[in-house]
Amino acid sequence: MKKITIYDVAREAGVSLATVSRVINGSSVVREKTKQKVLKVIEDLDFKPNQIARGLATSKTTTIAIIFPQSLFAHVKDMIGGIGDAGRHLDYNITIYTTDDIGDDDTVGDVLEKVVKTRADGVILFNNDQIDQEIELVRKYKIPAVVIGACVSDELIGSIYIDAKQVAFQIIDSYLKKGKSDIVFVSPKQNLVRTNDLIAGIKEAYAQHQQTFSDEQIIHTSSHYEKCYPQLLEYFRSHHHEVVFSSYDKEGVAVINAASDNNIKIPDDMEVISMMDTSYSLMSRPTLTSIHLPIYDMGALAVRLLTKILNDEEIETKEVCVNTIIMKRESTK
Amino acid sequence: MKKITIYDVAREAGVSLATVSRVINGSSVVREKTKQKVLKVIEDLDFKPNQIARGLATSKTTTIAIIFPQSLFAHVKDMIGGIGDAGRHLDYNITIYTTDDIGDDDTVGDVLEKVVKTRADGVILFNNDQIDQEIELVRKYKIPAVVIGACVSDELIGSIYIDAKQVAFQIIDSYLKKGKSDIVFVSPKQNLVRTNDLIAGIKEAYAQHQQTFSDEQIIHTSSHYEKCYPQLLEYFRSHHHEVVFSSYDKEGVAVINAASDNNIKIPDDMEVISMMDTSYSLMSRPTLTSIHLPIYDMGALAVRLLTKILNDEEIETKEVCVNTIIMKRESTK
DNA sequence: TTGAAAGCGCTAACAA
């Protein structure tokens, strides 16, 4: 069974190629009657225009690539909903590329090379510890891009981010005002939110109160609960703080569980607050106070912004800052 | 800056198009010296072959589409790791399509139409309540496919699944043997594992013990914790069972929390066992006994099987059954 | 071992 092409449609409808091309692309110059005739034949023959051929002819693939390291997947997954929906509505295909941060080969470079070969129209990147390298490559190949989680922009690059520094500042400032300065910050290596920005915000809050936040107050941990929990269980055997601020719910829950298992009462003995507001925070006991990010929207916004860049549409700002809101639950007073 | 093409390489290397094509495709007939010369030019010019053009010429896109409803995302996400890695290693691109089960339009049909237009070589489907329709369309369009979570196969279709009936049978049988027959089954609407198979296994176990499992012992719930937990909280106010079997950890945790909040002691008053073995089961208190599925592998296997179908490779079986293992934790005795 | 040339299926000037 041969695939039917625009030729078949043209022949069957008794018109030229160009006319068929016009109707499938919704050109307005074609006479209504001709259009109906062609449409009928398309329907009868169940003709599906070949995107590949169109891509070759137009140098556009209507494809957006998203690139992320496996370890960031927990964050990316929730965005895929927004990305997928926006892609579907705007008629873009979404191709995913995972960079394997375990292997030692140059996956970032390899992946971007692949993106170039497939001629994706644009790419969505996520903040991670290789983001600078990714941005550099994207610039080199002149691929339009939107990065989620960091604030960058130029001719071909836009971003969707949250003001992490500000968020951290507010949280910490509010505790310092209450006289609580025995605070530790727990963070995994990979995060959607820039850890450094968070730390900068924390430090600024301390500075504001004539105190200093030392690097000893930072606990580096794994984003795998299996590793994170035992580490914290050991930690809380001999430590105890007024407040723990975690940059992701999973670690937040690990803190709650590890502390509870060491008989530290939450929130009475210690308060825990984290970020992302995933379902982990609802499932934990006590439930976890968490800073909500509009994850789904960030994905959808990224696609929208990228398509604007691709189509040279009017753009208000290429650096879109989204708002956060703190979801107060049982782990804080 | 114009994109450089195979023509540029040919000219620069003083050979013909065909020769360049041969070297980038690793043809063995080209003389080593010529090959090196061409390779050098490719390097110098930083030439990246255009996949789109190649796709048009060969009618192959080396692209696999994966299609899933948003509501199944919790399950699919963990597989994306395996799918992404396998895709990268086998040099296939992965394009994702989400079917929006909220909207009332024919998204399944629309999405498959899109897949046809983009000429994906094959597609990976996931068991869900529209799977029959999806399979029908895939057959109609003659697209090679692998479905994850259900056992089906034919000329162009393969599958990766677990024997859900058997799994459920074993669990329930073991409890019935201990004389525990006050069991309820909790299940969300969408699931990667066929709920009906699970129920069939449960019923078979009951039958084996000359008892019957009634439909009143099934609790239908939402896959959203926010909805599931309140429903169960209410339920356990007036109910109490020996065993709760849940088809997904999220609901398993909801059961634990809802029961605990009604002062039902787990596992002493009631045992809870669930499926998937996600990190939810580790984070819950008490920790949740759960049936482990090799999720990552299932994704990778699906890609591998699909590529075998695509390339007419030798295939042992098109219905690949993967093993499960029960991860005993605190919620069962 | 290499090259010439005919597609792959579509778009987009340009003409009519």
Add this chain to the structure above:
DNA sequence: TTGTTAGCGCTTTCAA
């Protein structure tokens, strides 16, 4: 409003 035709960048016979 419609048709003709030259590409888009690559693969793949067929000849040499």
